[in-house]
Amino acid sequence: AQSVTQPDIHITVSEGASLELRCNYSYGATPYLFWYVQSPGQGLQLLLKYFSGDTLVQGIKGFEAEFKRSQSSFNLRKPSVHWSDAAEYFCAVGAGSNYQLIWGAGTKLIIKP
Amino acid sequence: NAGVTQTPKFQVLKTGQSMTLQCAQDMNHEYMSWYRQDPGMGLRLIHYSVGAGITDQGEVPNGYNVSRSTTEDFPLRLLSAAPSQTSVYFCASEDRGLGELFFGEGSRLTVL
Numbered sequence: 001a002q003s004v005t006q007p008d009i010h011i012t013v014s015e016g017a018s019l020e021l022r023c024n025y026s027y028g029a030t031p032y033l034f035w036y037v038q039s040p041g042q043g044l045q046l047l048l049k050y051f052s053g054d055t056l057v058q059g060i061k062g063f064e065a066e067f068k069r070s071q072s073s074f075n076l077r078k079p080s081v082h083w084s085d086a087a088e089y090f091c092a093v094g095a096g097s098n099y100q101l102i103w104g105a106g107t108k109l110i111i112k113p
Numbered sequence: 114n115a116g117v118t119q120t121p122k123f124q125v126l127k128t129g130q131s132m133t134l135q136c137a138q139d140m141n142h143e144y145m146s147w148y149r150q151d152p153g154m155g156l157r158l159i160h161y162s163v164g165a166g167i168t169d170q171g172e173v174p175n176g177y178n179v180s181r182s183t184t185e186d187f188p189l190r191l192l193s194a195a196p197s198q199t200s201v202y203f204c205a206s207e208d209r210g211l212g213e214l215f216f217g218e219g220s221r222l223t224v225l
Contacts (some may be wrong), residue, residue, distance in 0.1 A: 009153070032212050042157075043117070043203055043216030090155060094212035100146075100171065101212050103155035 002027045004093050006022040006104035013081050014112045020108050021076040023091030032094035034101065039087045046094055047089075050074065061085070086111045115139050119204050121216035126194040126224045134189040134220050136204030142215070144207045145187040146171070147179065149200040151217075156203065163186055194224040 003026045013019050018096060021070060032051050036044040048098025055067040065076045088108045092101040120135045138145065146161035158171030162181040174199060178190040187206075192200060199220050205214040 004155075015177075034212055036201045036214075041218075043205075044211055044214070047215070049213065092212065100158055100161065101156075101214070105153055105155045 002093060002102045004030075004091055004102050004104040005109050006091055008107045009105070010108045010110060012110040013113055015083055016080050019076075019078045019081045019109070020093075021083070021089050021109070023074045023104060025072050025074065025091075025093045025102075026053065027072075027093060030069070033067060034092040034094070035059065035063070035074070036088050036090045036092060037061075037074050038090065038106075044090065047076070050072075060099045079109055081109075083113070085109060089101075114203045117183050117203050117206055117215050117217040118203055119202075119220050121220060122218065126191075126222065128194060128196060128224060130194050132191050132194065134191075134202055134204070134222075136189065137185050138187075138204075138206040138215070139185065140206060140208070140215065141184060142206035142208050143184065145181065146205050146207075146214075147177070147187070147196075148203045148205065149173065150203060159189065159202075160184060169179045177193045178194070191222075194222075196224045200221065 005024045034049045035047040038044045050057050050067045058064050088106045090106045091104040094101045117138045143164045145161040148156040155175045160179040162168045174194050201219050203219050204217045207214045
């Protein structure tokens with residue numbers, strides 16, 4: 001069965017430091033991969049997506065993610081975080097024509113001043 | 114741009130009461146869905162629709178009904194509320210069925 005694992009429930013990072021949020025998935029073929037961000041009290045917003053091609057994808061707000069097939073991972077990175085990046089981040093997997101996404105449990109990002 | 118609009122934003126119900134969460138989108142998206150979000154569990158799909166007149170069950174459909182009479186609207190009905198339905202509910206729409214979801218701001222429901 002398809003699944004998505006975000007191993008870190010919370011991550012605390014100092015403002016200006018680099019960030020990496022981990023996402024591992026279980027799926028037989030090449031999936032569609034997504035990162036969404038949820039600011040406090042808000043709905044989710046798409047940060048970036050991978051469908052095919054270049055395994056390093058760029059998203060909004062300075063985020064990027066790298067698809068590594070050998071590790072079944074799609075980790076989210078940002079070189080320098082800002083206080084406004086404090087939010088919860090969700091990794092999701094879609095498979096083929098099935099548009100029903102499988103969601104990770106989320107990682108809450110806390111920014112230290 | 115309105116995008117996806119959900120109402121109400123907050124609701125308190127007593128066990129056994131019924132209610133409808135409204136969802137409307139103005140992007141002419143064919144696909145719409147309802148999720149519930151519970152702490153530590155990510156989002157779970159309740160029901161979805163691939164177009165007007167077509168609905169199907171997701172991962173956690175029990176206790177909920179949906180209908181899709183127009184492209185724009187996708188209401189979620191709680192038939193007889195239970196405390197286990199206390200959650201934050203999100204409506205989402207997407208354009209091509211490839212997972213690029215547009216979410217509403219959520220409806221926080223408490224069932225006493």
